[in-house]
Amino acid sequence: MPSPDRRVRVVCIERETESAVRVCIEPVDGGDWIYRAGQYLTHCFDIDGQTQRRPYSICVAEGARALWFACKRVDGGRVSAFVCDELAVGDEYSVRGPSGSFTLDDAPGPLLFIAAGCGITPIMSLIETALARDPQRAVQLIYANRDQQSIMFSDRLEALTRQHGSFQLTHVLSRPQAGWDGPCGRLNDQKLAGLVTLGSDTRAYLCGPQAMMQGLRETLLGMGMSAEAVQSEAFTPAARAVQAHPGAPQTVHFARSGQSVVQAPGQSILDAALAHGVAVDYSCTVGGCAACKLRVIKGETLMDEPNCLSDSERAAGYTLACSAYALGPVEIDA
Ligand code: FES
Known part of the structure; x- marks a missing residue:
């Protein structure tokens, strides 16, 4: 809940x-x-x-x-x-x-983390937690940034390398300032393949811009990792749906409460509900937790992708209010 x-x-x-x-x-x-x-x-x-x-x-x-x-x-x-x-x-x-479900599982074995920019934020928590549980665990972090000044948590990461001989940190900078002698250029599939050290039981966690992480995930799968062993999370908002969001106000009727609200252009169904005082449950607001899952009784909606709704939930008529937009008059089971 x-x-x-x-x-x-x-x-x-x-x-x-x-x-x-x-x-x-x-x-x-x-x-x-x-x-x-x-x-x-x-x-x-x-x-x-x-x-x-x-x-x-x-x-x-x-x-x-x-x-x-x-x-x-x-x-x-x-x-x-x-x-x-x-x-x-x-x-x-x-x-x-x-x-969020971008969390450590209970499997032992080496951990590979790949972060870009502020994608490091959840990964910092994952790495510090993993090393607190097992200070000798093999943990590798490949962290991509533009230059030395854009590296977040620089001091904490350096401290981890001093405290844990099993922690391997590699910075990759796309436009380093003078004096940088580490890897530079875009973190692409060739560069990644040259940097990672994979064991048969390595688990990987990726966080950064969606397109970049998708490409790197494919690279890891191509290197023999199983899909279950690679978790990724995009820190950028969900990609937009294939169609444009509705440009005109739309009416959303909540059947159980009997309330009708107007969804203004740019508002999601959740935004419209909350703006008019309709009680709709929610948590993440980015399509990742399903707390706002509602069934559409009538009408057409559009959802930002990707999101956590399963194929069977979609087939059953559910939508995520935080990521859905009414394309015309819509009736919701809430
Ligand atoms: S609030 Fe989390 S999916 Fe909508």
């Missing part, structure tokens, strides 16, 4: 890189967090009179009482600008979750 909203307080904000900050939050209720490494919280910020929800990965090992997340400024992104420039120590807001 998804967790309900929980109030949190910002207790510390530190600069991570020139364009990113890391933020520490604690629950206002004083309780503990229950989460798994690799999961994320959906942060609900009040910005310019509107609630804006964004998922940010927890970037500390399992068991922490104070959680950290990191946010990198996105060009033109109002929420990332708010977190980087306006969020302040002492501010309170709500979070939902944790959500």
